[in-house]
Each structure stands twice: as structure tokens, then as C-alpha cells.
Amino acid sequence: MNLRTLGKTGKKISEIGFGAWGIGKSWWGTTDDVESLRALRRAIDLGITFFDTAYVYGDGHSEQLISRAFKESGAPHFIATKCPPLNMQWPADPRTPPEEAFPENWIVQCTERSLKNLGLESLDLQQFHVWTDAWMSRDEWKNAIVKLKKQGKIRGFGVSINDLDPDSALQLVDSGLVDTVQVIYNIFEQAPETTLFPLCRKKDVGVIVRVPLDEGGLSGTLTPRTRFEDDDFRARYFADGRLEETCAHVEKIKPLLGPYAPTLPELALKFILAHPAVSTVIPGMRKVKNVEANARLSGGTPLPERVLQELKKHAWIRARQPLDD
């Protein structure tokens, strides 16, 4: 497993990380804890050291499973979790005062709750689960982070950037107040390359790439006939013709598969790893076979330049979720 440095945290982490939303059992339909724990343990065995979770992934369930998996293992690890906004509003609305989303006592309370779930004294990385640069000029959240760092309750601080809006955290990255950002970047969504990634490199801010397989759209497992359970958020994500459109896009990408990437997930993950700003990519994984396939590709043949250039043509501009009035 190749390691990369996570920005100015200076920590070496695995370039393939573990996305732990699905194992939280809250949004992904039927999910089995026994299988999730097996996937976590296999990831640890295969050298995955970076785990991304959040309090809201099953009200602490994902954090607790990670804690259980590590109790039996002395392996090195880096765990990133997230503090939800108090108003539980996604995406962050620039019109919302930051005190409604991240008041100081809420940040402290959520951090302590996550520490307890994870069985840790200190978090490697605490991330705000939403962000808008409209909150830059206010001090309350900044004071909370400084205090938590001083107390040793968190070591790094980052934010998760609103879906399909990579430029909504540029001021924060430029300010030096943040160690990492988490952003959607994949074959379809290439916008972070324009401004966010160069700025992250300049400011030595770690980049955690989420939704690398477009919630399964780039996993090679979906067909126009795929149906999702009612409690699987993908029933909505792929609604209104999006599933058929996604499958049509994927058919156009398939001719680019080759010995350097014989499967679609491998092609999709290697596309992401080819960007020098990327610190780690965190596919969501609940199954051992997916952990094995994804861990195995690290250190393998990189994508040829010709394929990378061709993949650039497959960017697919999609509208960001509108804010409520």
C-alpha cells in the first residue's frame, strides 16, 4: 500500500482509505455488521490506515464499529470523523449564521461524543461536515478549534466541502486555518482540478477525495434495471432518469479499460490517484471483496497519460442540490 502525506498534518496515510458511511447502517439499505467488521479487519490487514467516518453515520454506529475493529489490532491508523452542523442542514447555506451551525459548545460536545464512540483520547482529524466561506469572518468556531487542539482532543482540523461546489472553501484553504479538505472528485466531477487543487498544493492542505465511484455509478455494478431499497438513499440519487443517464455515460468510458485498469472501479480510482494534490481516496466499502480489489490497485501500473487525457473528456456537469428558500 502506497502512503502519501496528509498535507500539513505531516502524517503518512494510505492512499486508499476506507469510506465508512455505508457501514453506519443509516442510508444504504440492508447492511450487515458482521460483514462490515470483516471488511474493516481485511482493510487493516491490507495496510489501509486512513478511515473516514462521521457522528451522523448511524448516530455513532460507524465510529463504534471502527473502534471495535481496532481494539483487536495494534496496526497504525489515522481516523477522521466529522462534527455535524447543529441545524442539521446540508448543504451549508451562506445565509446561515455560523452560530446556528457550529456554536462552540456544540463543537466541543460532538468531539467528546466521537471520542467516546471511537474509544480514543484524541481525534486525528475532526472535520466540519458542511462548510461555507461566508463563515470565515466569525471567530466562535475558530476559538473552539484552537481550544480543542490545545487540550489535545483533536490534532487536525478540516472541512467537508458542499457537493459539487469545490470553490466554496477557497478562502478557508487560503487562510491557513485548515489542515485538510474533503471533496467530491471523480471521472464525472473534475471541477476541483481548476482552482481548489492548485490552492491546496500551494497551502499544503491535505485532500481527501470522497464519492470516488459516484455512489456506485462508477462501480460497474449498476444497470438501467437496478432497483434500490426504499431506505437506500440511492433510490433518490439515481431517480428521474439519472440511473439510465449514468449507465449511458459508463458505456462510453468502458473502451478505456485496459491492462493498466481492467475494471471500472480500478480505472475510476486510478484516475483520482493520478492527481498530485490527492492525499487519499476513500471509496465506501462494506464488502471484503471490494476492500481487496481497491487495496490491491495501490502501487500497481498507473494510467497512461493518453488514458488520463481521454478521461478528462468524460466530465459530466451536474447541478448542485439547491438550497431551501
Ligand SMILES: NC(=O)c1ccc[n+]([C@@H]2O[C@H](COP(=O)([O-])OP(=O)(O)OC[C@H]3O[C@@H](n4cnc5c(N)ncnc54)[C@H](OP(=O)(O)O)[C@@H]3O)[C@@H](O)[C@H]2O)c1
Ligand atoms: N458530506 C460528506 O462529508 C460525505 C458525503 C458522502 C460520502 N462521504 C465519505 O466518502 C466515502 C465514499 O463515498 P460513498 O461511500 O458515498 O460513495 P462511493 O465511494 O462513490 O461508492 C460506494 C459504493 O461503491 C461500492 N464499491 C466500492 N468499491 C467497489 C469495487 N471495487 N467494486 C464494486 N463496487 C465497489 C460500494 O459497495 P459496498 O458498500 O457494497 O462495499 C458502495 O456501494 C463515504 O463512505 C464517506 O466516508 C462524505
